[in-house]
Amino acid sequence: MDPDRIPESFPAPSFRGMQAEAVNDIRDSFDAGNNVVLVRAPTGSGKSLLARAIAGSARRAADAEPSDAINAYYTTPQVSQLDDVAADPLLDDLNIIRGKSNYTCILNGETETPVNRAPCAREQGYDCSVQHRCPYFSDRAIASNRRIAAMTLAYFMQTAGSNVFGRRDVVVIDEAHGLAEWAEMYATVNLQANTVPIWDELTVPDLTAESDPVDRTIRFAETLTDACERSIEPLTNRDELTPGEAARRDRLQEIRSELRWFITDARDPHSTTTWVIDQNYDDDSNNNEIAIKPLDPARYLSHTVWDRGNQFALLSATILNKKSFCRGVGLDPAEVALVDVDHTFPVANRPLYDVTCGKMTYDERDETLPAVTRMLVRLMAAHPDEKGLIHCHSYAIQSSLRRRLAELGVESRIRTHDNTNRDESLQAWLNTDSPDVFLSVTMEEALDLQGELCRWQVICKAPYLNTTDSRVSRRLSDGKWSWYRRVALRTVIQACGRIVRAPDDHGSTYLADSSLLKLFNNTQNDMPAWFRDQVDRLSTPTLPSFEEATTTVGRASTTESQSSSTPRSNDYSDKSNSNHDTDSESHRSTHPLSDVWGEE
Numbered sequence: 001m002d003p004d005r006i007p008e009s010f011p012a013p014s015f016r017g018m019q020a021e022a023v024n025d026i027r028d029s030f031d032a033g034n035n036v037v038l039v040r041a042p043t044g045s046g047k048s049l050l051a052r053a054i055a056g057s058a059r060r061a062a063d064a065e066p067s068d069a070i071n072a073y074y075t076t077p078q079v080s081q082l083d084d085v086a087a088d089p090l091l092d093d094l095n096i097i098r099g100k101s102n103y104t105c106i107l108n109g110e111t112e113t114p115v116n117r118a119p120c121a122r123e124q125g126y127d128c129s130v131q132h133r134c135p136y137f138s139d140r141a142i143a144s145n146r147r148i149a150a151m152t153l154a155y156f157m158q159t160a161g162s163n164v165f166g167r168r169d170v171v172v173i174d175e176a177h178g179l180a181e182w183a184e185m186y187a188t189v190n191l192q193a194n195t196v197p198i199w200d201e202l203t204v205p206d207l208t209a210e211s212d213p214v215d216r217t218i219r220f221a222e223t224l225t226d227a228c229e230r231s232i233e234p235l236t237n238r239d240e241l242t243p244g245e246a247a248r249r250d251r252l253q254e255i256r257s258e259l260r261w262f263i264t265d266a267r268d269p270h271s272t273t274t275w276v277i278d279q280n281y282d283d284d285s286n287n288n289e290i291a292i293k294p295l296d297p298a299r300y301l302s303h304t305v306w307d308r309g310n311q312f313a314l315l316s317a318t319i320l321n322k323k324s325f326c327r328g329v330g331l332d333p334a335e336v337a338l339v340d341v342d343h344t345f346p347v348a349n350r351p352l353y354d355v356t357c358g359k360m361t362y363d364e365r366d367e368t369l370p371a372v373t374r375m376l377v378r379l380m381a382a383h384p385d386e387k388g389l390i391h392c393h394s395y396a397i398q399s400s401l402r403r404r405l406a407e408l409g410v411e412s413r414i415r416t417h418d419n420t421n422r423d424e425s426l427q428a429w430l431n432t433d434s435p436d437v438f439l440s441v442t443m444e445e446a447l448d449l450q451g452e453l454c455r456w457q458v459i460c461k462a463p464y465l466n467t468t469d470s471r472v473s474r475r476l477s478d479g480k481w482s483w484y485r486r487v488a489l490r491t492v493i494q495a496c497g498r499i500v501r502a503p504d505d506h507g508s509t510y511l512a513d514s515s516l517l518k519l520f521n522n523t524q525n526d527m528p529a530w531f532r533d534q535v536d537r538l539s540t541p542t543l544p545s546f547e548e549a550t551t552t553v554g555r556a557s558t559t560e561s562q563s564s565s566t567p568r569s570n571d572y573s574d575k576s577n578s579n580h581d582t583d584s585e586s587h588r589s590t591h592p593l594s595d596v597w598g599e600e
Contacts, residue, residue, distance in 0.1 A: 001057050001170055001311045003030040009056025011090040012049055017344035017503070019046055023053050029337035030057070030311060036331055038176075038322060039315040041341035042530055043497035044505075047315045048084070051172045052091055054313045055148045058170035069310055071146070072170040077153040077182050078446040081175055085150060094150040097143035099158070103136035113243065116250070122241045140164060153179075157186055157304040171309035175445070177316035177490060179305075180296065180328035184471065187300045189258045189292040191224070196255060197248045198231050204288045206281045213277040217292060218266050221259045228256040262292055265299055272330075273297050276470045293471050298330025306330070317497060318490040320526040324483060343530030349506040350496065352534050353541045355379070356514040360461040365397070372460060372512050373404040374546045379456065379510060380413060380437060381549035382541070386455035387429070388437040391444060391495050393461040395419070398439045401460075410553045413437055444494045450501035456508045457499050462515035463491040482526075489523045492516065493531050510541075 006027040010019070022041065029037045041047050055072035064070045074094055076082055082098075085091050100116035107130065110118055115136040120126045131137050143149040144164045151159075153173070159165040173179065193199045202224065207217045235241060235249040265271045274295040281288050294300065306312075319325050319338075326333040357371035358364065379388065392398035398416060405414050416439045417425035429438045430453055444463070465472045465487055475483060499507035511517070520527075520535050527535065544552065 001030060001059060003027045003057055005057040006030070006053050010049060010053040011056075012046070017045060018342050019049065022050055022339065022341045025339045025341075026050065026054060026313065027057075029339055032337070034335065034337040035310065036312045036314065036336045038319050038325070038336060038338045039313060039341065040317065040319050040338065040528060041315060042317045042343040042345075042528065044345055044501055044503070045317075045341050045343075047174055047317075048081075048088065048091060051174050051313065051315055052094065052148075055094075055170055055172050058147065058168065060147070069167045069169045071168050072148045072172065073156065073165075073168050073309065074148055074150040074172045074174065075153050075156040076174040077178060078175050079152055080446040082150065082152055084448075093146070094148045095139075095143040095146040096150045097139045097155065098136075098151065099155050100136050103134075103139075106130055106134060117243045117246055121250075122243065122246045124239045153182055154186065156308070157183075160304040160308065167308055167310075169310050170313070171305070171311070172313045172315070173305075174315050176314035177318045177320075177325075179301070179314070180325075183297050183301045183304070183329070184294055186304075187261070187294045187297045189221075189255075189262055189290075191255075191290040191292070192288065195251070196224070197251055198227055202227065204281075204290070207277055207279050207290065208281070213279075214266055214275050217275075217277050217290075218263055221263050221292075225256055225259045225263070228252045228259075232256070261300070265294075265297075268299075271299055273299055274474070276474055278470050291470075295471055295474060296328055296330075301330050317528070318493050320486050320490055320493075320523075320528070321482075324486065340528070343528075343533075345500055345503050345505070347530075347533045347537060349503075350500040350534060351508055352496070352538045353508060353510045354517070354538055355458075355510045355512055355541065355543075356517060357512055359515055360393075360397075360513040361515065368513075369397070369400050369404065373401060373408065375510075375512060376401070376405065376437070376458065377408055377410060377553055378543045378546055378549040379458065380410060380435075381544045381552045383435065383456050384552070385435050387432075387435055387453065389443070389449065389454050389457040389498065390437060390439045391457065391459045391461075391463075392439050392441050393463055395441055397460055398441055401439055408550060413553065414439060417441070444491050444498070447498045448501055449499045449507075450505055454499045454507065456510065457495070458510045458512055459492060459495055459516065461513045462488055462519050463495075464488045464515075485519060485523050486526050488519055489526060492519070493528070496531070496534070508541075511538075 004027065007020075007023045010023055012019075015023075022039070022045070026037055026039060039047070039050060041050065051074055055074055058072035059068060059070045061070050074085070076085075082096060085094055086096050100121075101114045103115045104111060105113045105115055105118035107119065107128075115121070115134065120128050120131070128134065143151070149165065149168075156165075191199075196202075205216065205220060207213050207220060210216050232249060232252045235245060235252075238245075241249065262275070265273050266275050276293045276295060278291040278293065279288060322336065322338050323333045326336055355375050357375055358368035360368055360372075376390065390401065392401060395418070402411075402414060402416050405411060413434075413436055415425065415429050415436050419441075422441075426438070426440075426443070429436055465484065467473055467476065472484070496509050499505075499509070520538075524532065524535075543549075
């Protein structure tokens with residue numbers, strides 16, 4: 001790495017905001033001998049441009065010895081962020097590669113087959129005559145040979161140990177605040193009927209019945225690994241497989257690899273990973289579900305991330321506590337530099353408003369939700385011509401708000417989604433010119449709502465993690481309440497950044513849960529200075545009364561409904577919610593990052 005090349009590698013024709021200062025500070029941090037630099041840069045600071053500048057400093061082939069690592073990786077956990085990079089003309093030298101399942105085969109008769117199920121994946125020794133034109137292998141060849149290879153974090157981790165994507169000089173991880181959680185999720189082994197093809201052939205014991213569930217799980221994992229091996233052998237010896245057989249083989253190989261990793265790590269007396277075993281056990285059936293979860297899997301990150309480069313830059317707006325973040329990802333804080341980038345958006349353009357209606361905990365939610373619903377109607381009246389986003393936190397809260405708002409006669413201004421149509425519903429809302437209000441779940445990140453796309457939003461609930469999750473409860477039993485609050489604060493800050501995306505942009509964020517005020521009080525020392533400025537200016541807005549709002553919004557909704565001859569782009573039936581949990585303070589039906597993980 002040549003840190004002096006960072007400023008000259010900045011891809012835009014000129015700097016704006018604090019970008020010049022940021023690239024110089026980053027250069028100086030690497031020049032001081034730090035191999036890892038954290039860049040805490042708020043929304044709108046141009047993190048992707050900073051990432052490109054850092055990647056441009058990687059050692060080049062002309063300057064390297066044969067054994068030296070060269071070039072750079074750019075990776076992000078968010079698929080949408082990678083899509084944004086692909087669409088940015090200033091970043092056109094980031095060569096993007098995605099997982100095989102994102103590409104389709106180009107052979108006759110296979111044009112609807114994903115590459116991971118194509119003949120090359122199904123037939124022994126298949127010699128593809130068009131591999132040089134295959135979209136996947138073409139992108140892979142380009143990315144592997146160019147100076148900057150760009151990929152999702154999932155693909156990056158999956159290619160650890162790959163001969164194609166080996167060690168590089170510089171690794172840049174964008175939106176890196178959730179790196180520890182991503183590693184935990186990716187290293188979790190889920191075993192149940194729909195993930196293990198040979199499940200019905202197994203006798204599944206009660207792993208938690210004994211005093212040491214980890215030891216018993218190791219023994220069961222060894223038995224399952226042997227069973228996978230026996231089932232894989234006849235498939236790998238076949239000359240040709242059907243797509244279904246290829247999928248079965250691949251899944252068995254994945255399970256075998258995941259279990260081997262768990263067994264090796266859990267038996268290693270020097271490993272710092274704590275393994276937590278969850279099981280829904282039914283002795284009368286084989287419908288058991290097992291989750292083998294790691295806590296702080298530093299060793300896993302060592303293999304999949306830290307062994308992949310010489311120097312690292314990790315960028316995010318919400319790396320809130322350097323020491324805590326470093327411990328969670330297996331880094332020594334003393335060997336890591338932190339660069340803070342100031343916010344250049346006027347604080348007056350991104351106000352926070354206190355419209356708290358009570359607590360939204362599971363036990364108190366039923367009493368608070370009617371007041372939240374009335375408040376939403378008042379906010380809709382205060383923003384009659386502007387689109388709004390409601391962060392519902394869970395499908396249970398979303399469903400309740402949708403029903404209550406319909407009862408108040410404002411349903412024609414409301415849009416929702418479920419976990420099967422979130423992208424389509426979001427896009428339909430973005431495309432409309434109507435001042436519709438979108439009831440969302442897990443959209444606090446990876447959403448750019450600049451300008452008139454959205455002018456106001458509501459955070460309905462303090463986004464604490466589910467205390468019934470075994471990893472969360474284990475950490476809290478160890479007294480890690482500061483971690484618990486930081487994760488919630490991080491989500492709030494991410495949510496606040498959705499609607500103000502440029503220095504001349506503006507948008508209002510309303511806080512409906514009184515627990516958010518306590519969260520702010522308990523996390524003042526973890527707040528970036530620019531967000532603390534927002535909290536310090538927290539005020540109570542002047543809004544129309546509920547009676548006036550009901551008349552105003554209700555009349556507008558009725559007029560719109562009568563003038564429309566076609567259905568809205570998303571209906572209001574509750575069919576999608578029947579499969580969601582009832583929000584036992586989880587609050588979410590899926591992992592907070594599930595919308596960006598995706599299958600690679």
